[in-house]
Amino acid sequence: MVAGRVGEGDGYGGYRTRLVETLQQKGIRDLAVLRAIGTVPRHLFVPESVRHRAYDDVALPIGGGQTISQPWVQARYLELAALTGRERVLEVGGGSGYQTALLALLSDAVFAIERIPSLAHAARAALEASGIRNVTVLVGDGTLGWRPFAPYDAVLVAAASPEIPGPLVEQLAPGGRLIIPLGDRNAQVLTVAQRVGPDVRTSTVADVRFVPLLGEFGFR
Numbered sequence: 722m723v724a725g726r727v728g729e730g731d732g733y734g735g736y737r738t739r740l741v742e743t744l745q746q747k748g749i750r751d752l753a754v755l756r757a758i759g760t761v762p763r764h765l766f767v768p769e770s771v772r773h774r775a776y777d778d779v780a781l782p783i784g785g786g787q788t789i790s791q792p793w794v795q796a797r798y799l800e801l802a803a804l805t806g807r808e809r810v811l812e813v814g815g816g817s818g819y820q821t822a823l824l825a826l827l828s829d830a831v832f833a834i835e836r837i838p839s840l841a842h843a844a845r846a847a848l849e850a851s852g853i854r855n856v857t858v859l860v861g862d863g864t865l866g867w868r869p870f871a872p873y874d875a876v877l878v879a880a881a882s883p884e885i886p887g888p889l890v891e892q893l894a895p896g897g898r899l900i901i902p903l904g905d906r907n908a909q910v911l912t913v914a915q916r917v918g919p920d921v922r923t924s925t926v927a928d929v930r931f932v933p934l935l936g937e938f939g940f941r
């Protein structure tokens with residue numbers, strides 16, 4: 722958990738407050754999640770060319786053919802993760818680093834994996850400029866997870882996969898939650914998997930559309 726300061730007094734507070742109100746109107750209830758969105762300077766995580774839209778509830782291009790997800794989707798993810806501030810979190814598909822920043826405020830430590838080095842580089846810079854320190858951005862194939870830091874209390878996958886990558890289940894702590902869009906390249910269902918003893922229980926939440934998870938246990 723990061724104390725105070727992040728995003729404070731940067732002149733964008735009014736825009737963040739409006740975004741928070743929009744998300745509340747669209748059904749987001751978790752106060753910790755809303756507080757995090759009201760705190761993180763999203764404009765630092767998007768390219769200059771789309772900065773004027775940083776606090777709109779829309780997906781935006783971040784380069785490399787990738788997108789930063791719509792804030793409403795990110796807020797739903799975070800509600801589903803039900804974080805208490807004590808978790809060790811793995812994020813697959815770190816992209817812009819914005820979701821990483823939100824996770825950093827809601828958990829103890831975040832490990833984000835991104836396969837495109839230039840995005841990982843920009844994400845690290847934006848996280849540092851935001852004053853967020855309890856994060857590690859790694860470059861690699863996130864479908865393999867990241868064994869040295871496992872197990873994770875929560876795993877959030879921000880790209881669409883045909884099935885749940887096996888290594889991510891293996892690296893999930895008992896009782897831990899994994900959130901992933903499952904489906905084909907065009908349409909997916911947001912799915913929550915929970916590790917209960919030796920079993921994995923899944924439930925589905927909503928229809929979504931994400932960029933593909935490209936890797937050994939995702940799309941080839």
Ligand code: SAH
Binds near residue numbers: 788817
């Ligand atoms: N949460 C991000 C969303 C980025 S979109 C944000 O807030 O910006 C999904 C990201 O997943 C893209 O950046 C894409 O490059 C990345 N990705 C796709 N397959 C991956 C893989 N196997 N390992 C790590 N990252 C991957």
